[in-house]
Each structure stands twice: as C-alpha cells, then as structure tokens.
Amino acid sequence: MQRVRVRGVAAAGVALAAMALSLAACSSSSTGTSSGGSSSSLSGTLNASGSTFQLPFQQAAIQAFKSVQSGMTVNYGGGGSGKGRSDLASGVVQFAGSDSPIPSDEVANFKGKTVLYFPVFLGPITMSYNLSGVKNLKLDPAVIADIFQAKIKTWNDPAIKAINPGVNLPSTPISLAVRSDSSGTTANFSLFLMTAEPSIWKLGSSSTINWPSGAHAGNGNGGVAQIVKSTPGAIGYVDYADAKASGLTFASVKNSAGNYIAPSPSSASAAGTTVTLKPDLTFAAVWSSSPQAYPITYQSWDLVYQKQSSANTAKMLKAYIGYLIGDGQKLLTSLGYAPLPSNIDSKAKAQLSKIGS
Amino acid sequence: MSAVQQADQAAPGSVPAGGLIGHRGLGDRSFQWLALAAGLLVLLILVLIAVTTTQQASSWFTTEGLGIFGTVWDPAANKFGALPFIYGTAVTGVIALVMAVPVSVGIALLLTEVVPFRIARPIVYVVDLLAVVPSVVWGLWGILVFATWIQHIYASIGSAVNGIPVLGALFGPPTSGASFFTAGIILAFMITPIVTSLSREVIATVPTIDREGAYALGSTRWEMIRGVVWPHSQGGVVGAVLLGLGRAMGETIAAALVIGSSPTITSHLFSTGYNMPAVIANQFGESTGVWRAGLMGLGVLLFAFTIIVNVIARGIVNRSARRMRGA
Numbered sequence: 001m002q003r004v005r006v007r008g009v010a011a012a013g014v015a016l017a018a019m020a021l022s023l024a025a026c027s028s029s030s031t032g033t034s035s036g037g038s039s040s041s042l043s044g045t046l047n048a049s050g051s052t053f054q055l056p057f058q059q060a061a062i063q064a065f066k067s068v069q070s071g072m073t074v075n076y077g078g079g080g081s082g083k084g085r086s087d088l089a090s091g092v093v094q095f096a097g098s099d100s101p102i103p104s105d106e107v108a109n110f111k112g113k114t115v116l117y118f119p120v121f122l123g124p125i126t127m128s129y130n131l132s133g134v135k136n137l138k139l140d141p142a143v144i145a146d147i148f149q150a151k152i153k154t155w156n157d158p159a160i161k162a163i164n165p166g167v168n169l170p171s172t173p174i175s176l177a178v179r180s181d182s183s184g185t186t187a188n189f190s191l192f193l194m195t196a197e198p199s200i201w202k203l204g205s206s207s208t209i210n211w212p213s214g215a216h217a218g219n220g221n222g223g224v225a226q227i228v229k230s231t232p233g234a235i236g237y238v239d240y241a242d243a244k245a246s247g248l249t250f251a252s253v254k255n256s257a258g259n260y261i262a263p264s265p266s267s268a269s270a271a272g273t274t275v276t277l278k279p280d281l282t283f284a285a286v287w288s289s290s291p292q293a294y295p296i297t298y299q300s301w302d303l304v305y306q307k308q309s310s311a312n313t314a315k316m317l318k319a320y321i322g323y324l325i326g327d328g329q330k331l332l333t334s335l336g337y338a339p340l341p342s343n344i345d346s347k348a349k350a351q352l353s354k355i356g357s
Numbered sequence: 358m359s360a361v362q363q364a365d366q367a368a369p370g371s372v373p374a375g376g377l378i379g380h381r382g383l384g385d386r387s388f389q390w391l392a393l394a395a396g397l398l399v400l401l402i403l404v405l406i407a408v409t410t411t412q413q414a415s416s417w418f419t420t421e422g423l424g425i426f427g428t429v430w431d432p433a434a435n436k437f438g439a440l441p442f443i444y445g446t447a448v449t450g451v452i453a454l455v456m457a458v459p460v461s462v463g464i465a466l467l468l469t470e471v472v473p474f475r476i477a478r479p480i481v482y483v484v485d486l487l488a489v490v491p492s493v494v495w496g497l498w499g500i501l502v503f504a505t506w507i508q509h510i511y512a513s514i515g516s517a518v519n520g521i522p523v524l525g526a527l528f529g530p531p532t533s534g535a536s537f538f539t540a541g542i543i544l545a546f547m548i549t550p551i552v553t554s555l556s557r558e559v560i561a562t563v564p565t566i567d568r569e570g571a572y573a574l575g576s577t578r579w580e581m582i583r584g585v586v587w588p589h590s591q592g593g594v595v596g597a598v599l600l601g602l603g604r605a606m607g608e609t610i611a612a613a614l615v616i617g618s619s620p621t622i623t624s625h626l627f628s629t630g631y632n633m634p635a636v637i638a639n640q641f642g643e644s645t646g647v648w649r650a651g652l653m654g655l656g657v658l659l660f661a662f663t664i665i666v667n668v669i670a671r672g673i674v675n676r677s678a679r680r681m682r683g684a
Contacts, residue, residue: 080642082649105646180618182432182643190433204433207643210620213629214531217618219639230505 042316043071050084050097052220053184054300056241056335057121058097061328068327069319081184082207088115088303094313095321096303099184100207101282114306116355117281118321118348121329122272122338124263125189125296126243126250128177128228129235131155131170138163140254141196141287141295147174147235148193149203150212155233163254170233177227177236180217182207188298189237192286196256196295222246237296240268241336257291267294268338281347297338304355311357318355325349407660414654420647425654430620430636432644437651439658441620445537445632446606446659449616452541452626453548453605458598460545461552465594468553469560470582481554488550496614499543500535504615507542508534511627532627535617540632543611548601555600559593559677560586592677599670603663609634633659 048058058076065074076097079087084096089109102115127139134155139147143159146152152159156169179186190205203209211217216231218224221242228236229246240263243250252260261267268285271293275283285297302321308314325348329339340348417425417437427438464484468477511532518524563586571581617629618639633655641652 082643082645083641103645180613180639182640184643187643204431206433208432208640210429210431210433213619213621213623214533215619215629216533216535217629219614226501 041071042069042312042319044312044316045073045075046095046313046316046320047075047077047093048084048095048097048302049077049079049087049093050303051081051099051184051300052078053099053123053239053298054097054120054302057328057332057337060331060335061324064328064331065320065323068323069316072316072319074320080182082182085109085303088305094304094308094317097300098303099298099300100187101280101301102303116304116306116351117301118304118325118351119281119283119340119344120300120302120324121332121340122268122285122297122299123336124240124265124268124294124338125185125192125237125298126240126248126263127235127253127296128225128238128243128248128250130228130232130249131172132232134167134169135249137167137249137251138254138260139251141193142200144253145193145197145201148176148178148211149201150176150214172233175227175231175234176211176215177224177231177234177238178209178211178215178217179221179224180219183220184298184300185221185237185239188286189296191284192296195284195287239336240264244336253295255291255293255295256287256289257293259291261292261294263294263296265333265336265338267292268297269341271295271297272299272338272341272344275344277344277347281344281351283344306354306356308355308357314355314357318352321355322349322352325352407657410653410657410660414650414657416647417650417654421651425651428622430651432640432648435647437647439633439651439655441622442631442633442636442655443658444622445616445620445630446634446662448537448626448630449540449544449612449632450602450605452538453544454598454602456542456545457549457552457601461549461597461601462556462594464549464553465556465560466582466586468557470578470586481557484550484553487546490547492547492608492611493614495543495547496611499539499611499615503543504534504539507539508532511536511538515627526624527626529625530627531625533617533629535615535629536627537616537630538626540612540616540630541626543615544605544608547608547611548605551604552597552601555597555674556590556594559590559597559674562593563589590677592673592680596670596672596674596677599666599673603666603670606666607634607659607663609638613638 055076055078062074062076065072081098081100084093084098085102085106086109087093088096089106097120101117102110127144129137131137139160140163143152143163146159152174154171154173156171161169184207186209187205187207190201190203190209193201194205203211216227216234218227218236221239224236225238225242225246225248228234228238228248238246238248250263252262254260270290271285271288274288274290274293275285277283282301283299285299287295288297302324304317304321308317325340325345329345332339339345421427421437424438426440426443427436428440429436429438430441464480468480472480511534512530514528515530515532519529567585567589568581571585576584612632613635616632616635618631618635619629620631620636621629623630637652637655641649644652
C-alpha cells in the first residue's frame, strides 16, 4: 500500500500544477497596453473558443492578421458553439464563435449584459454520397427527410428515381452517415429539414438528433466524410470544405424556388442576400427564398460583449473582428466558405463602433 | 503498474497517531504535515468534484425525477433518460472482462509459475507497454483499422447465425464496425495490463513452502496451481478483475470513437450502441440547459458506480492480502 500513498501525493501535485496553469492562462489575457495611443498599433492577447465550423477560417485569419497587428496575439480554441457561449458567459474568453443564436435557456447565463452578434460567413452543408458511376444526383427536401428517417432504404427507391430521370440508380441499400458529437452542422441540417418539410420531418431540430438505428456515426465533419468515402451506398451531411477536401461527390438540392442548386461558395452567398436580418443581426440562412440559393446553407457568428472591461480589449476586439468582416473575407472562398453578402456585411461593420469600455 | 491507480485509493490510510508527532524532529514533523495535507487535498478535491457536479446536475434530477432512468435520450425532443448509456456501460464492461480476464490470469500464471524470472521480465515489460498507449490512440486505431477490418467478420457471423434463437439475437444483423463488441474488445486490450499485473502480484504472495509441499505430495504443476495457488489468490484476482472493470467503465475517448454513438438498448452486440463516458465526451460541447445537466448527472452516476466498484475491489484485495499474510 506504500506505493499507492506516494502516488496520491504526486496526483495532488499534478492537480495543483494544472490548476495553477489554468489560472495563469485565464489571467494572461488582455494584459497588454496600447503603445501608440491610437488604434494603429495594439498589443495584447485575445482568447476565444467555440464553433469548430469557424476553426479553419480563424486559423487562417489569425495567421494573416499578424501582418496587420504584429503585437496582438489571438487564440481560437474550438470546442463547439455551446462551449464557446458558456466560456463567454463565464468570462474565460473575450469572444465566442457560435453557429446559432444564444438559446433561450442560456440567456440567463449572460446576466443581462448585452451580447453583440457579428456574422462572419456562410457555408453550405453538402449531401455527400458514395455511389460509383452516379454523378449529378438530385435530391429534394422531402426525399432527404425520408432518407434520414430510414423511410427510403434503397437507392433505386421510386421517390429518388422520380426526380432523377435517366439516372441508372443501383439497388444498393442506403447507409446513413451522421455526427457522433453534438454539432452546429447537425443543428442547421435538422433546422433545414424542419423548415422545408415540417410535416414530413419528425426528428426535430437540435445539435444532436436521435438518428434511426443503424446509422454510422463519425466524429466531426472529417469523421462523417471518412464514413461516406469508405462505405458504398452511404449518404451523409458534411460541410462543403471537408467534403471538398475528402474528394466526395455531392448532390444538388432543390431550393424553395424549385431550382436544383449545387453547393458552392457563390450559391451559399446567394442564400444570404434574401435573409430576414433581425436588429441584433441574427438570421437563419437555411431554406432561403433566393432562386440562386443553395438551400442547406448555414452561418456563424462571433459573439462579443458590448461593454468591455478595458479600453485596450475593446480596441483589440474592434481591430480583429473588423478584420474578419473586412479584409479577412477574401480568405473565405479558397477555404470553402462563402463571404457575407454586402447587405449583411455592411450592417456588421456598422455595429463595430458599439464595442466600448 | 499502477500508473492507472485511481485517486480514491489514495486516502491517507495510515497517518501515525498524533501523539507520536511531538517527539520527532522538525523535518519529520513538517514531512508528516505535508503528507497529511496532500492526502487530505485529494479527498477534498474528490468531495468538491462530487458536490459541484451534483449541483450542476440538479435540474436534470428535478425535471426528470425517476425519468432519469428512462429509455429515450433525445435532445431534440427534450427527453433525457440514461438507461441506454447505463446498459451500454454494463454490456461493454462485461464483454471487456470476458475477453481480458482469461488472458490476463493466464499471463499472470505464466509469469509466476511457468517461465523463469529471466524470461518473465521482458514479458512484463511488453504487457505493461499496452498500458502506456494513450487511449485516443486505441480509439483511432480501433475505428480506422480494427473496425474496418472486423466489420466483415461481424457481417459474416451475423448472416450465419441470423434466425437461430439465442445466437441470432446476440450476434445477428444489423452489424456495424463501430459497435458494443468493438468497444468491448478495445477496452479488453486496455484493461489487460492492470488485471495482469495485479493478479501477478497476488499470485506471487503464495508461499513457496506451500507450492513445494504440493510438489512433494506428487502433484503436477496444474494440480499445484489448482490446489494451492488458486485457493490462495482467488480473492485477490477477483479484486484485480473489478479494478479492471472500474477502468473499463470510465474509459472515455476510446469508447467514444468505437462504440457507434446510437443510444439504443438492444441484445445485438454487433450493432451500434452508446455508453456513459462516450455520450458525455460527444455531446457536452453543444449542450444547453437540462441536456447539459443530464450529461453532468451521467458523470455523477458514473462517478458513483466506479467508486462502488473500486471500493469493493479494494476491500476484496485487502482482505485476501491480510489472509495471505496470516497463512
């Protein structure tokens, strides 16, 4: 038993060290001071977490931002939109990435402080499938809903045949590829089905859905892409950037105007042009009314407190968020995202001045 | 081996009585306090974890009531019943034990009774190396290599037993590479080192004189193991197995990757399932409200289950160790 006790002491030491480290990490943010006195040269650290949908864009933007403000360090840890929001509420981070507005049961966590929504970009969710020899598959929301509720079980189902005349569909059984982790992609995909086909879609809208049994679950968009790639007959919802990176084939989806549109940055941007923008800049890009829009398009915001604790943090936030919705938008297309259409972007830029201390 | 010792075994079991402290030097005394403080700190951290997680889970307990043991976990419908995860934890734990225990006890007997020390040592190193593999590596290997390979075996077994009464219900279709069974196998790999080395330590306490006595009476090696080693060490081995079970129940990332992430209660071991640590790891990031409280509550239940298993295991090991010393 002697060894066990010694190990207990060591474990306590490790725990203490970890606590000290995490405390140090918390207090290291926003300690810098503005050296130039104006916003031209800022120094300090911004910490952020949240949406993994934003992660590739944030990483690219952080790199590129170094040439704009070399004295500033920005850290973006993923973790999911829910984690980002709870980190912002507990004051661990200065801004949070989220794919959905703050849900009603979380509002109390923010203790009445005003949170500003800065839309950052739009992105299409592809219906990626694995059927050798079948290109240019067309799907409509009703068929997608039935596929993901396991009512349509084979690829040569009459409902799929009806909208794909002339395509030689095999009798392969359909394997569903879904997310094992809770995710903004799942939330927006299910929101699309609920909006487009409320009478057919029975599984609700949430970041985790109780899929029919037998669905193959993968971790992250990459995990779902991997399942689709390795399983003949599979269909999954994968964000455009990951579907492209994995070389998947994806379907064109019927939008609310009745057109079959392929996912792309431009068809996703088109979805943003007709959205109803609320005063707080929240909106839902799925099932857009624009005739050129890809219907399964979603969006992501960066969430920032209107009132900051220090003038320097406010300046740094203005500089970085301003970059994301300004020059940073040029990085988006090559990463597989869609830039904000001008109607949203101009309102987001106008809102920057609200950040203060 | 014991890299996997659990924190709850680290309670300060034998701090000497306070009366002795006064007669010692300053170094002794300060060491005494340091050790005591460290031991108490571990206890304090454990209690704080239990209190805060229970507190954060309270809205789940109050809104669901006995519904926490319901069979449906569906965040989109606001239903948070934990039974599918408890079931999955039990099933994967049992599969892991069924696979790991014979192998582990076999290795332990091989090391203590069959091969000489010179050869035993490298085998010990190799088995202990299994414990050093990080669990995320097990998980990734499990899902990318092992599951893709074994899914064809599942599929052929599934179609072979389909329709046969009990076998069909256990191993019949639907089959999937990521499943209860895959998770159980990966967990078996992960608990083999701890069960092996604890069993080995217990078996090594069997007095040499008893073994030699058995040989002197003309026993074969197998009769000696059955008649002397096993009665002496069975309590300790059972304890070692339960400690392994405790580890299998709490293992998170590897299980999250290979279990298939479908909250269903089914007898089909080759189909996708879920267990308690995996659902916490998968769903915590995006959860809100009662959902988040429910995940916290699963953590509390898991914490309670592993503590119970570990305390029972410790008790059995200690009792058998005491009995052995008396023998």
